[in-house]
Amino acid sequence: MLNIADTLHRWCREARPFALATVVDVHGSAPLPVGTSVAVDEDGNAVGSLSGGCVEGAVYELCRQVLHDRGAPQRAWFGYSDDDAFAVGLTCGGELDVYVQRIDPATQPHLSTALAEIVRGRPAAVAQVLDGPDNLLGPTLSVLGDDHVAHGGVDGGPVDRAVADRARALLRAGRTARVDIGGEGDGCRERLSVLFHVHASRPRLLVFGAVDFAAALSQAGRFLGYRVTVCDARPVFATTARFPYADEVVVEWPHRYLERASVDERTAVCVLTHDAKFDIPLLRVALGLPVGYVGAMGSRRTHDERLRLLRQEGVTDAQLARLRSPIGLDLGARTPEETALSITAEIIAQTNQGTGRPLTLITGPIHRPPRPRRPVAVT
Structure with a gap:
């Protein structure tokens, strides 16, 4: 989402519905990280890229379908098949999990505010629920500014509090991430997978x-x-x-x-x-x-x-x-x-x-998923 924030901000100000397709998981040598998005509006205008060209056509059509159907968010997986060199996939050998949802700015005005903060270079985080009960899929929650005030929401209760707390922590760390929250012993009993798009102040x-x-x-x-x-x-x-x-x-x-x-x-x-x-x-x-x-x-x-x-x-x-x-x-x-x-x-x-070693001396994927930062020990 952050890669196309300026265009999304303009579409939100114009109350223009759009489909947002976002990379929510990456395996292998995929070219772009989790959180990268493509958006398509109702006139067919598209912005952004998920793969540098490998799967753009298929993602575009999926966005058009989600916009037309006005239904629940959809998921799509793109990989490369050695059995079919012309299959829709990534020739680099990586795999992408893509989440597509319809965004209506009129029903989520906080999103325009969050995108305005991001375009101005100010800290903000936007949370999307990727997995969980059907009634929690679709709405977004934003946490804005150095005061970390939450706007919008998913359920108006414990889910919002749990999501906002995690968004604040990721804002402090300056990291976009997909996080599993909730379950027994947690303030949020629903088990959810949430993607946090984080635009932090510069390190x-x-x-x-x-x-x-x-x-x-x-x-x-x-x-x-x-x-x-x-x-x-x-x-x-x-x-x-x-x-x-x-x-x-x-x-x-x-x-x-x-x-x-x-x-x-x-x-x-x-x-x-x-x-x-x-x-x-x-x-x-x-x-x-x-x-x-x-x-x-x-x-x-x-x-x-x-x-x-x-x-x-x-x-x-x-x-x-x-x-x-x-x-x-x-x-x-x-x-x-x-x-x-x-x-x-x-x-x-x-x-x-x-x-820090030459890639020619290392086996395995070139692009590795980011690992959680190890706590800094100070005494």
Whole structure:
């Protein structure tokens, strides 16, 4: 849904009914992730893509059928058959589970509000019930803004509360996901499978050290969708002119800034100063926070000395195990731009729990379903 939010917002404002086809499960090397959507309106206009072309025709016809019948949502499975090379499926060998439902904006006005927030870049989540009792299929629920206020609903009771609570948790994590909720011992007794389309605020990339590597890293981070902050205690170096791709440039002692910064498990902290008077107090703070990535630049000799000083400051071995130092993947990087690529590649690999190894040396699917993030241990 998020991939076509601007068009859906316009259709909702125009009170134009449409069929929404969404990838709700992926197996193997499917090209696009769960939550990707195609929509078709009553005039036959289509927007979006589910497979880069492999199954678009079949999905389009299914959307037209759902719009015409005005009935319950439908499911379709698309895979590749070796027995019939011309079957509707994915030539890449993957499998898609697609959920198609009719959306009437007049009956779900909250959806237009949620899409407006998404188009403006503000946090919002939209929940669709995929599996459960027939009477719960079709309506959607939205959770909006940093205050996480719920709008719309599925049953007006315990199901709405359970769905809204999970939407708030996924908004904090910044993750679109399909989740099973409900059952005995839960506040929601109905067993449901729910897809949460989550548009969160941008994750943060905190770059400490106003050096040439920071300039390249801020540009790479901006390209990847991070909200980039460059911080350094030296005002002559920490200027907006030197870091045009940073969202903010802060002149302050790094550890003091980090102590009051808003961070979460999506936050990446990159320490590029390789100067003990900055590094040690900063890393002591960073390794005690629930951030997703902490990396520090420096040689192996610098790293060994850094570990010794951090242990003197009371940093535990469990905390030190989270430190990526020397920072980045082994790409043979030398220039600031190559080093920025090395660092961001490591951040991506850690975020998605990838190996960082060449795909030619790995067997199995290229596109793996995202695994739940492991809790960050801070002590």
